[in-house]
Amino acid sequence: MSYKNFPMVPRVVFGRGSFNQLSEILDPKRLSINAPFIFLVDDVFKADGNLTSRIPLAYDDKIIYVSAKEEPKTDQVDSIVKDIILSTKERPSGIIGIGGGTLLDLAKAVSIMLTNEGEAKDYQGWDLVKNPAIYHVGIPTISGTGAEVSRTTVLTGPEKKLGINSDFTPFDQVVLDSELLQGVDxxxxxxxxxxxxxxxxxxxxxxxxxxxxxxxxxxxxxxxxxxxxxxxxxxxxxxxxxxxxxxxxxxxxxxxxxxxxxxxxxxxxxxxxxxxxxxxxxxxxxxxxxxxxxxxxxxxxxxxxxxxxxxxxxxxxxxxxxxxxxxxxxxxxxxxxxxxxxxxxxxxxxxxxxxxxxxx
The missing domain is CATH 1.20.1090.10 (Dehydroquinate synthase-like - alpha domain)
Known part of the structure; x- marks a missing residue:
């Protein structure tokens, strides 16, 4: 019998206020000053200076605000990937997802699609991803989905709703800071x-x-x-x-x-x-x-x-x-x-x- 050799999240920080350590977590992972970190952030935080002002931007790093009002879609992933490729000088140093399950799934999918050809819908299923994703970090701001630890990124495609289930999907780093859960509806x-x-x-x-x-x-x-x-x-x-x-x-x-x-x-x-x-x-x-x-x-x-x-x-x-x-x-x-x-x-x-x- 052959047993599955599942990957797990290799690094996790837990504790109130641990979001403030993001800079020291990311700095060693920066590939060059032309390889930015891209932060995918739930747009409910757009007006929340308390969170956005603490995101450690440097060089060409950028925040992309994404609405979580709808479930994540394959064409949305493709659109974000295209935007990143067209606006960066080099492949990003990493993708950081900040939000609930929708943002975490998008961050996982985008990090995969930056190193794999074709469209996100081509990878809906089990173990279809060929190349490792770029470095990616998950920071949940609401709890329950398990997206921060799972090996899937659930996407609605043109023909089906199905995850990209792969060994390359799990985050390289997760930050669990319960302070970020304040004010959830x-x-x-x-x-x-x-x-x-x-x-x-x-x-x-x-x-x-x-x-x-x-x-x-x-x-x-x-x-x-x-x-x-x-x-x-x-x-x-x-x-x-x-x-x-x-x-x-x-x-x-x-x-x-x-x-x-x-x-x-x-x-x-x-x-x-x-x-x-x-x-x-x-x-x-x-x-x-x-x-x-x-x-x-x-x-x-x-x-x-x-x-x-x-x-x-x-x-x-x-x-x-x-x-x-x-x-x-x-x-x-x-x-x-x-x-x-x-x-x-x-x-x-x-x-x-x-x-x-x-x-x-």
Missing amino acids: KNQWFYTGMDCYIHCIESLNGTYLNAFSQSYGDIALSLCKEVFLKNNLSQIEADEKLMMASWHGGMSIAYSQVGVAHAMSYGLSYLLGTKHGIGNCIVFNHLEEFYPEGVKLFKQMKELHGIALPQGICANLTDADFDTMIDISLDLKPLWENALGKNWQKIITRSKLKALYKKM
Whole structure:
């Protein structure tokens, strides 16, 4: 039997205020004064001098502000790569992503596409990337997606929503500074945190489960319960615990997979542009049949935090729309196999998927 030799993030800094060490982290990695660092930053920080003024720009370094209102797209990656190539004298020294899962995934994808020919859509799938990415750093400003630690960068392409899953995807360096989580919108905090919780439930209940995945998944799930079911944590404690839950949740799927909620939310995202975190929540809310205990706990958390999920988002869809979502969802074979086993196609039919989508 051949075992996967997965890469992990080789360097991580954890601690409040660790963002201030960015200059000393990056300086030794600068290739030349003509090889800039490119900072991809969520545009919500454009007016936030507190963060942007602390980005250590030198020489030809530049900030590219990117909106995270929509899920990251392959053509968006191509456009950023083209912009960087046309505006720099030499290949950049590195790409630094600052933001939530969208910005982190874009940073990973851009760093890959600067060294690989063609378009980002050509690399959607498993182990298609040929050349190592340029140096890239992830700095999350919201916790839950696990994008800071995963070997995938989830992108919506012209034909599918699918990650660039590769050994060259993980960051070379991650900075975990819980100070950067201040001021996150309550709903957004919940939806992104639930992405982590759902990772754990799907990993821990999957057929791919093994001791490696379980050890990380158990820790992440325990941390999620502390953050979302207790009210005696200070904001700093909650932020730091959720940051570590996200890290461990991302690690738990390195050697396993996610499941039904992620497979179905990819369909929503592709057709309706539903953001990943809220999409997972909308789907998971209806998955008692697959994850009875997990859904029960999810509903408790939702009630405790006063979260009202959008209703009826699939109410006016055509049969063709449902077919599109079902096609996207069923294409994610490893997710279904993890959730339901090798005979998953006998369990999850198109009509069953359609009935589930109709509830949303």
